[in-house]
Amino acid sequence: MSSLSPLGPGVHFLPGAVNSLVLEDGRGGALLVDTGLDDGHARKLLRGLTELNLTPTGILNTHSHADHHGGNAFILKRFPELKVFAPPLEDAIITHPILEPIGLFGARPPRELQSKFLLAPPSPARLAPEPGVARIGGVSLELIEVAGHASLMYAVRVGGVLYAADALFGPEALAKHPLVFCQDSALQKEAAARLSALEGVEVTLPGHGDPAKDLPGLVAANLSALERVTDAVRAAVHLGEAGVDDLLARVCDGLGVTMSNAGAVVLNRAVVSAHLTELLERGEVGLRVTGNRLVFFPEA
Structure with a gap:
């Protein structure tokens, strides 16, 4: 039995602290969407591909936070020919990860801010296609702009499966982290609301949490959590x-x-x-x- 869980035809995911999406190209290859925090997650991801007789054809990072691209370097050691794609600005941070802790601290970060949670190994990223229907690593998919959690971020849709990345969090993640991370709270709320309007979504996978059948309910929970933080800051x-x-x-x-x-x-x-x-x-x-x-x- 594979360590990857099915979400739809040719669509799988590796559950973990951060979810990774695996999209089959129909010819024995698969596009990897987000590679997790570290080598351990990446190793599990490659093991899951082997179990399904799949070979990676490319990597798409939805955004530049370390827990979503920290596994890139390990995978590229095994498959150096793979290309890494990411949204604008996010590609620069993935290529030069020191930019993440610099942005948070405002200067050269002290050692305490250079852990794997804020400073992933570098990997050479290039610009992903613009939002809309695209083809990456031999896989046809839809990229949806959902900026707010990061300066720019893509959600990924394939048929009835939506990978929301960190535009949406599962209920357990929202409860565990009351201060829902975002770089632009207004845009984060707008992005979540736009996802709620999508039609034909059968299952939604958040970046952190379990797959959900009720997209509007998941959006409502996230909007409520975000407004709770706004209220707390106002107070x-x-x-x-x-x-x-x-x-x-x-x-x-x-x-x-x-x-x-x-x-x-x-x-x-x-x-x-x-x-x-x-x-x-x-x-x-x-x-x-x-x-x-x-x-x-x-x-x-």
Whole structure:
């Protein structure tokens, strides 16, 4: 029995902390969509291909977060001829992964921010086709732009199967991580809502979580989680003007989140910043510099 689970005709996935999608080309080959965090996940992915007598024909990374392309390097050692595709900007970060912790920290990151969770091995990525019907690694698929969680991200649809990547999270992931990661909270909400309008989707695979038959229900759960964070950030600002780090502490207190490492702090700080930008653009909060500090305050 294969370690890969079926989702539809010629469509499989490797379940894990991050899901990987396997799309058959009908000729004994398969396109790999997201390769997981590390060598261990990549090894399981290749083992699953062997069990189904499939050979990889290419790699598509939906976005540049380390847990979605960390397995690239291991697979490329075995199959150096494979091409790696990713959306614009995401391809640059996959090629130069140090850009991810630099973006989160704002400078050359300390050693504590150079773990595999924030700094994957580099792999040479090139631009994926633009959104729409495309052919990658001999496989026909539809690429759907779902920016928000990352600067740019693609969901992938093949027939009745939708791989939402991190535009949607499963219920357990939402419960485990109340501060749903995003770089643009407004765009993340828009992307989720657009996916809900898709017709003919029989099963949806989130980047983190189990396959779901109820796409509108999954979208509703994600939108509710995102709005909960927006509400928590708004409430934190209304406790009195403060900088991002103080607001992060208030939000964590409000949502019952405990951070124990530097990686969690910079990731959650980015989430709070994303929602602050959304609230700024709505005119609900303001910002100013006072006492050499950038602070946010509630607008009347």
